[in-house]
Amino acid sequence: MQDTEILPALAELMDERRSRMVLVIGNKNYSSWSMRAWVTMKAFGIPFEEIRIHLDQPDTTAKISEYSAAGKVPVLIANDITVWDSMAICEFLAEQFSLLNLWPEDTAARAFARSICAEMHAGFSSLRFDMPMNIRADLHGKGHTLGAQADIGRICEIWEDCLARFGAHEFLFGAFSIADAYFAPIVTRFKTYGVSLAPALAAYADRVCAHPAVAQWIREAKAETESAPWHDARPLK
Structure with missing residues (x-):
């Protein structure tokens, strides 16, 4: 795809996914796995809503389980798709936003x-x-x-x-x-x-x-x- 075609195509793709991209994370001070997914999305300008859940609390697992049965963060909700685990989230994003080259091109x-x-x-x-x-x-x-x-x-x-x-x-x-x-x-x-x-x-x-x-x-x-x-x-x- 030529450079002149990339920006319009990317804008259309981003608009298509903008409405329901939600990332569930833990406290930013402590949650290393949340940081990996969050930084990836921010670094590449992928828009999302953030839901932050406090870790090590009596209701932490229950709150996270509202989004994923695994009971761990991060969790990405993309329209009707739920992806949990930071590596799975990053691979999903790389696939969905392939024009952004989240992985090296070579x-x-x-x-x-x-x-x-x-x-x-x-x-x-x-x-x-x-x-x-x-x-x-x-x-x-x-x-x-x-x-x-x-x-x-x-x-x-x-x-x-x-x-x-x-x-x-x-x-x-x-x-x-x-x-x-x-x-x-x-x-x-x-x-x-x-x-x-x-x-x-x-x-x-x-x-x-x-x-x-x-x-x-x-x-x-x-x-x-x-x-x-x-x-x-x-x-x-």
Whole structure:
């Protein structure tokens, strides 16, 4: 499709889906999985209504279950279609808004991007447990267990590989993509827990935080006043 044809076609597609695109998320300060889907939609200008449900409350699961039987966030409601799980949501959006190139255009880069997102989706359990997302907090020196350090090492390896092979020293695959949205919660964790990074990776983390969609999420997370007891009350090593 020629460039002159893309904008009208995209505008028509966006109008068609604008009326009933709803994203159900948790607290922005704590919900890393919600952040991934939300940042993806914001970064690519996909319009949606936001419903935010407070986490770690007696009625949290019941409220989320009004939108998805899985009882977890995020949940995307697109007209008569319900999609739950952040990876499924991102793939659905990439399919529905293919003109926006949410994944890298190059076949090899796209395959690599999907692989690292799948690895993030399924792995890094020590980092998740020992360094839970808490954007408002300053927990420098906490959570640096052997397991978390091993996960951090693997993430740094992924970033270095992507930036060297595909990123042209901007985002992981050049232009901002689902892959950067997927690692954005990791960037916030590194800042919360004072993780030291090599200069090139620290610069990448700063670029992610400065991206308008990520910066907006961080601002709104810091403006929240609710507490999620599991995140705030449990001791960190």
